[in-house]
Amino acid sequence: MSKIGYLGPKGTFTNIAVSQAFPNNELEPFSTIPSCMDAVKHEEIQYAVLPWENAIEGSVNLTIDYLVNQKLTIVGEIIVPIRQHLMVHPQNRDCWESFEAVYSHSHAISQCHQYLYKHLPHIEFSYKSSTSAAAKHVKENPEQRIAAIGNELAASEYGLDIIKHDIHDFDNNHTRFVILSKQATDLEVKDSNYLGDRTTLMITLPTDHYGALHQVLSAFAWRKLNLSKIESRPMKTGLGNYFFIIDIEMKYDQVLIPGAITEIEALGCKVTTLGSYPYYGK
Numbered sequence: 001m002s003k004i005g006y007l008g009p010k011g012t013f014t015n016i017a018v019s020q021a022f023p024n025n026e027l028e029p030f031s032t033i034p035s036c037m038d039a040v041k042h043e044e045i046q047y048a049v050l051p052w053e054n055a056i057e058g059s060v061n062l063t064i065d066y067l068v069n070q071k072l073t074i075v076g077e078i079i080v081p082i083r084q085h086l087m088v089h090p091q092n093r094d095c096w097e098s099f100e101a102v103y104s105h106s107h108a109i110s111q112c113h114q115y116l117y118k119h120l121p122h123i124e125f126s127y128k129s130s131t132s133a134a135a136k137h138v139k140e141n142p143e144q145r146i147a148a149i150g151n152e153l154a155a156s157e158y159g160l161d162i163i164k165h166d167i168h169d170f171d172n173n174h175t176r177f178v179i180l181s182k183q184a185t186d187l188e189v190k191d192s193n194y195l196g197d198r199t200t201l202m203i204t205l206p207t208d209h210y211g212a213l214h215q216v217l218s219a220f221a222w223r224k225l226n227l228s229k230i231e232s233r234p235m236k237t238g239l240g241n242y243f244f245i246i247d248i249e250m251k252y253d254q255v256l257i258p259g260a261i262t263e264i265e266a267l268g269c270k271v272t273t274l275g276s277y278p279y280y281g282k
């Protein structure tokens with residue numbers, strides 16, 4: 001049976017995603033996104049499940065930036081609804097309004113900014129590598145006046161009391177989690193709704209000249225290839241240098257996507273296919 005890695009410790013949203021995608025497999029938590037990807041690369045685990053994009057806060061930049069330098073493939077995606085709760089050590093549940101700090105993953109804190117500004121304007125933000133790492137920290141430090149933001153699984157895993165449910169600022173809060181593998185594989189996720197197929201490309205433009213991005217996009221447009229995401233990330237070689245992540249709402253075929261790639265390469269761009277994969281949600 002294959003071993004599956006995920007961003008841990010136990011009780012993260014990624015834990016919820018991985019349990020949904022691989023209910024019968026051995027799961028291994030990793031404390032960082034890069035260490036989980038490295039474990040797939042070194043074949044210590046077969047798949048890694050990692051956060052990719054949140055509906056409120058946008059992309060998980062660390063996952064994108066680390067993935068583009070690895071020889072790993074996206075083989076599937078799971079979309080999970082995200083509900084953020086405020087939780088405290090049971091000993092401190094009556095004095096939470098005078099708390100000094102709230103701990104969580106930066107994405108989780110951002111998803112609750114309006115709530116925190118309105119209800120706890122003086123609270124300090126303390127960032128942890130995941131929401132469950134924050135819950136664990138609160139559990140281990142009952143003498144401190146601190147709270148965590150995370151999900152119900154983390155609250156029960158670390159014995160915390162939820163004092164406010166659903167503190168995320170927008171109702172339609174979902175996160176995309178990617179399933180990464182060393183080889184392209186046809187993955188079928190049971191017990192989840194199949195929602196469609198996507199192909200994710202990384203495109204680097206040759207030089208900064210007028211119309212380059214327009215020409216790239218027109219290669220998709222006239223083929224009627226529907227794009228659901230385009231995002232620029234810095235190349236880290238200097239200001240103004242970017243690569244683009246593009247999602248096409250279609251499985252890699254033999255005609256349209258290869259045709260678009262050939263046309264874009266003829267413009268002098270570098271194109272890498274990061275994966276062509278089914279995506280699922282509950």
Ligand SMILES: O=C(O)C(=O)C[C@]1(C(=O)O)C=C[C@@H](O)C=C1
Nearest residue numbers: 012013014051105107130131175
């Ligand atoms: O910290 C967690 O629980 C995670 O799984 C990470 C993560 C993220 O990186 O965006 C996943 C989903 C939520 O959007 C908040 C945090």
